[in-house]
Amino acid sequence: MQLYRLTLTTMIQRKVWIIALLCVLLLPAVLPYLTPYESNPSLIEPARAQAAWVCLWVVTIAWLFFQAARFGDETSRSGIGAYFLSSGISGLSQMIQIWLACLTFLIPLVAITLAVCFVGAMPSDGAQAQMWVATNLQYAALFLLVVTPLMMLAVSIGSRFGSTVGYLVPLCMSIYGMYGVGYLAMMTEVQSNLLLDWLYIMSPHYHLADLTPRLVFKQGSMLSSEFLQLVVYFVGIKIVLAMFSSITFQPRAAT
Amino acid sequence: MNAPSTKPRVHLDSGLSIGYGKSLARISGNGDGILLEEGTHYLLARNGRGKTTLLKTLAGVIKPLDGGYQCVGRCQYLSEDLTFDRELPAKAIFKALLKKSKYAEAINLAKTVELDVVKPYGKLSTGNKRKVSLLVAEFSICDEGLDVLLLDEPFTGLDAFSREAFQQRWDNCQDGVLRLVSCHPDFDSMKVKSSVLIADGVIKQAGGETGDQSWGVIKSQLN
Numbered sequence: 329m330q331l332y333r334l335t336l337t338t339m340i341q342r343k344v345w346i347i348a349l350l351c352v353l354l355l356p357a358v359l360p361y362l363t364p365y366e367s368n369p370s371l372i373e374p375a376r377a378q379a380a381w382v383c384l385w386v387v388t389i390a391w392l393f394f395q396a397a398r399f400g401d402e403t404s405r406s407g408i409g410a411y412f413l414s415s416g417i418s419g420l421s422q423m424i425q426i427w428l429a430c431l432t433f434l435i436p437l438v439a440i441t442l443a444v445c446f447v448g449a450m451p452s453d454g455a456q457a458q459m460w461v462a463t464n465l466q467y468a469a470l471f472l473l474v475v476t477p478l479m480m481l482a483v484s485i486g487s488r489f490g491s492t493v494g495y496l497v498p499l500c501m502s503i504y505g506m507y508g509v510g511y512l513a514m515m516t517e518v519q520s521n522l523l524l525d526w527l528y529i530m531s532p533h534y535h536l537a538d539l540t541p542r543l544v545f546k547q548g549s550m551l552s553s554e555f556l557q558l559v560v561y562f563v564g565i566k567i568v569l570a571m572f573s574s575i576t577f578q579p580r581a582a583t
Numbered sequence: 584m585n586a587p588s589t590k591p592r593v594h595l596d597s598g599l600s601i602g603y604g605k606s607l608a609r610i611s612g613n614g615d616g617i618l619l620e621e622g623t624h625y626l627l628a629r630n631g632r633g634k635t636t637l638l639k640t641l642a643g644v645i646k647p648l649d650g651g652y653q654c655v656g657r658c659q660y661l662s663e664d665l666t667f668d669r670e671l672p673a674k675a676i677f678k679a680l681l682k683k684s685k686y687a688e689a690i691n692l693a694k695t696v697e698l699d700v701v702k703p704y705g706k707l708s709t710g711n712k713r714k715v716s717l718l719v720a721e722f723s724i725c726d727e728g729l730d731v732l733l734l735d736e737p738f739t740g741l742d743a744f745s746r747e748a749f750q751q752r753w754d755n756c757q758d759g760v761l762r763l764v765s766c767h768p769d770f771d772s773m774k775v776k777s778s779v780l781i782a783d784g785v786i787k788q789a790g791g792e793t794g795d796q797s798w799g800v801i802k803s804q805l806n
Contacts, residue, residue, distance in 0.1 A: 337679040
């Protein structure tokens with residue numbers, strides 16, 4: 329796990345994690361006060377939960393995806409990948425070690441988000457509180473299932489095509505999966521087109537993992553069967569992306 | 584059944600050809616090839632003759648064009664352009680990559696060769712950056728003594744004092760490590776116990792059983 333330790337040490341040394349930590353910790357405390365809470369104080373708590381999850385999405389996509397792509401690129405270009413390759417550490421193992429280092433920063437951020445929702449936005453009613461906890465845990469699970477394979481993709485594409493491409497691909501995929509697919513759905517409703525239908529089916533439906541509206545409008549947790557269906561769907565995408573990433577990762581610069 | 588080998592060994596088979604697409608250098612088809620065992624061997628050739636390509640091939644980073652080789656032991660290929668993150672100080676690099684017991688030894692040698700271990704890597708001079716890589720490779724060797732270190736121009740940018748410190752360590756340390764070191768010696772009287780030369784597109788062994796040769800003598804064999 330030398331590469332894991334080296335990547336982790338580098339991330340700690342760069343100190344950008346402090347900004348990420350502060351964003352996830354402080355913005356959910358400040359942003360809810362931009363709502364018209366004076367006229368309706370009950371807005372504060374749902375707004376806090378919304379701010380917490382939105383901050384987590386933004387920090388993950390803006391910072392961790394970029395870090396992942398950059399480490400993939402640097403490992404390949406700096407000769408570190410070739411060094412580890414020569415000492416018997418396979419490309420797959422190197423990619424997983426970099427990915428795990430990024431994950432080591434992601435997990436505490438998810439934990440903080442959950443803590444903000446549990447401590448700062450928990451409904452006072454017992455039944456609602458139980459539902460609130462379940463919804464947040466479901467959200468955390470789906471969030472991790474969506475972002476972790478994209479982070480691995482950033483590492484692998486970064487190692488082969490450089491940090492810019494490595495960052496843009498998962499960024500575009502996540503934005504498309506969150507918002508673009510919705511527009512595509514509207515288009516397929518307006519006009520019947522086989523190609524668009526096929527594209528809609530094949531698209532990653534990451535918007536399904538966004539449970540923010542459920543939290544904001546207190547719709548309650550998902551049914552177990554519904555949640556499991558989503559888990560299976562995202563695990564499927566995860567397997568495809570993990571396979572693609574392991575093929576794409578290049579531990580040494582092209583000669 | 585053969586007893587497991589306890590010493591590192593590199594054997595370049597006769598007919599081994601290295602290069603990218605077209606052959607850059609090869610080992611003559613007749614003969615037993617080249618056998619290197621524990622100790623320090625210098626890989627000497629003029630620029631662009633295939634030193635780095637040979638080291639990369641032995642490290643398994645690229646494939647040989649033809650023929651084969653055996654590398655017995657745990658390989659470490661230290662490329663000439665190996666770099667670390669510019670914000671990391673050498674101390675943090677050693678901590679991340681070395682075992683605790685080796686870390687203290689690395690810090691000691693760093694002091695001897697006057698490497699500032701708290702200065703960020705990006706602010707170190709070329710020679711000091713090389714020291715960091717060399718120290719990582721030197722102290723990553725396992726205690727079983729079955730290591731093959733492939734060092735690509737490790738002395739580039741190093742001052743004479745630091746280079747001698749490393750060479751002395753290699754001579755004095757009975758660590759059972761095989762070191763194949765590509766370099767361009769800068770003084771004719773430098774003694775080379777064993778060397779592999781690449782000249783006229785042919786890889787051949789010099790020194791070894793014939794005893795020490797000086798760089799001044801070997802130089803005349805390189806075209």
